[in-house]
Amino acid sequence: MNVDLASRLAPATTVAASAPLLAVEDLAIRYVSGGTARRVVDGVSFSVAPGEVLALLGESGSGKTTTAQAVLGLLPPNGAIERGAIRLDGTDIAGWPERKLAALRGARISLIPQDPTTSLNPVRTIGAQIAEILEIHGERDRTRIRARVLELLTRVGLEPAEMRARQYPHQLSGGMRQRVLIAIAVALRPGLIVADEPTSALDVTVQRRILDLLDELRREDGTAVLLVTHDLGVAADRADRVVVLRQGQVQEAGPVRQVLAAPRSEYARQLLADAPSLATPRARPPVPATAGIMLKVDGLLQAYPVAGERGRMFHAADDVSFEVRAGTTHALVGESGSGKTTTARCIAGFLRPTAGRVEVGGTDVAQLSGEALRQFRRKVQLVFQNPFASLDPRQTVGAIVEEPLWNFAPVAKAERERLVRGMIERVGLPDAVLTRPPAALSGGQRQRVAIARALVLRPRVVVLDEAVSALDVTVQARILELLAELQRELGLTYVFVSHDLAVVRLIADTVSVMRSGRVVESGPVEQVFHSPADEYTRDLIAAIPGGAGETRKTAQ
Amino acid sequence: MSRHLAQRLGQALLVLLAAFTVAFVLLQALPGDAVLIKFLGSEMGLTAEQIAELRIAYGADAPVWQQYLHTLGNFLSGDFGTSIRAGVPVASLLAENLPATLLLAALAFGTASLLAVALAVLSQLGFAWARAFARSMPSFFVAVPVFWLGIMLIQVFSFQLGLVSVIAPEPWEELILPVLTLAVPISAPLAQVLIRNMDQVFGEPFVAVARAKGATHAWVLWRHVARNALPPTLTMAGVLFGELLGGAVVTETVFGLAGLGGMTQQAVANQDVAVLQAIVVLSAAAFVTISLAVDLLLPLFDPRLANRPAGAA
Structure with missing residues (x-):
């Protein structure tokens, strides 16, 4: 059914376009840990034609990375193939010994890893790390290696190549490091590149440029790509065909457009409905004009001295101003280093601004200190990004939610229990979790606990710092629904910090787009999305994956 | 870089001064002094007046702060005072004993490093049983007391097997057992740190990338893991080398070797303040020099520790 697509995309030189480059047949993989075996991939089959891009789409635990x-x-050492075949050009390599596989890796199949910041050896130069793949596969001639390294660096857009070759990974940005890793992956012109979430750790605008680069290189070389991703938008934009995995099994497979337009499986339909980049924003209730200003940030400045340069200051937040009406959500959007988290921390009273005012319900937070500041924390609560790190692993869920109550006016034991129980129920968790440690809960459940902990004090303002960024899309959608529901019922005001514009569009009423510490654009969400006034905002919106060209064209 | 170096040198000098001062105060606080111990109640039958005169001659009667400044001045000009017990300058005592101890320490340190590296490599590259063996060795080594190990080594190798003679040994023979005795417990934490770091580095994503390039396990170990695992081990080695000097004292005593060990022991027994003061300052100097050397070496292994070079993007 895909011969058509594959032959269209494959270069003309591959005559036998119908013969798959890679064929995975009935693959089953299990992990053994602590004496118990768990099957994580169960009867997965798919094939990749030469020059084709196949997306393995799934959430965490779907087995997509294990398959790759x-x-x-x-x-990993505790993982083993139980049955099935992995055919590369018709030869089953599933049972091959390590030495034979090593000769294959890099030369015929290569990898673009997930996190460029940890995927390069910190103590060796960029040049040495690109040269290494040539050396491993038998190249001995120093001058030829050097020439090829410089050629590759130029090809991935890292110039001047001589200078880049001498640099160490920590001297390069995340996007530049991913370019280095792409240079390594294409160095020996392999037939297949496995790209394992190649851009998940990068800012959206960088993500788009990296995926464009990968597209361009693979087209030139006629390389096939096995794109492992959790992001439906990325798959929609970049893949020819998609295989949807869930709990180690294939739910659906087919050409991307077909799966997106008419998903046959229940799970694929769910994924599509939940993906923020593809969802049409639900109309949020209009903001009542009578609602007062709950939060007012005025001329906020947060400056730090620059290390090693006397007298120079770095402005993490520079003249940031906005207002948020009670009961509404204001989003702070930007890429890493934009100052959004700094601003959020000033609002929560964890950072004292160098200058400017932060008023919450009429009180200037910047002027508070000591006991007054402590009492103020009641009014503003925080929910963090990582639900695995923000909960004390040694406390039970009940104790975690109860703890804030101890810190303020004494609450009787019976009343405390009632409040905790009510809150846990309110965030949609069963009573039984109260006595369990956070480790017994899933990521989504933990984030619900974090929300319950934040809300148990009945705050007026909740600062959500990338609160749904670490969650799978289906879980993310449920948490966003919960947040909207709680906002309606409790009249909460949200400050929603996020790098993800698609999510912001679903939950926020107003938005401030930040860059390098400054607000470049601010206004009602729909207005900012439909008629962005700033160049950078347009860039950001265009970079949202899943637009598949349509938003991109209008933006350009 | 030079500014960083100047800063570190300044810190090193401060540490030395502090060591000197603390040692001086503690030694002054000892009841009695060397003059009294040597002459009082000895068979020389000196009167109290004569002893008082001797005290003036040795400068033992001056106010403490004056003695402090005086001694400090002398140390700065390279004069470590005179041993009251032996009646010779401390400097010549040191010249006599230091080389032997330094040789012992250096040999022991070299052996310990070799042992640690061998265990670490075995723990990553050997057969499964060899790996398990290499991993269990460090905790065994660290549990062995130095003095017991020394005595056991003599028992087995000298008395039972007769491989190394204890009576009238060759100079190299004399050192084998003490070096082993010192090296074994030092190698244990070194090997442990090295193995743990290697394990950790093997789990890093860049190792997966190296393997995806087609690198074999051994290639990854030598080209990627070793250099990343080294810096923390180096820091540890610096600390251990200082500890080794302390270990040398015990070892020299057990094996009856001449060196700083015997010298220290005697000086303590006789409250030979000048000698003790010199030994304390010397040990501090050794510590400071080594940690300075480690600090300067680290950036060579890990470019992230070097002062940010220009051209960072």
């Missing part, structure tokens, strides 16, 4: 590792022959 098996294709590379790089399963």
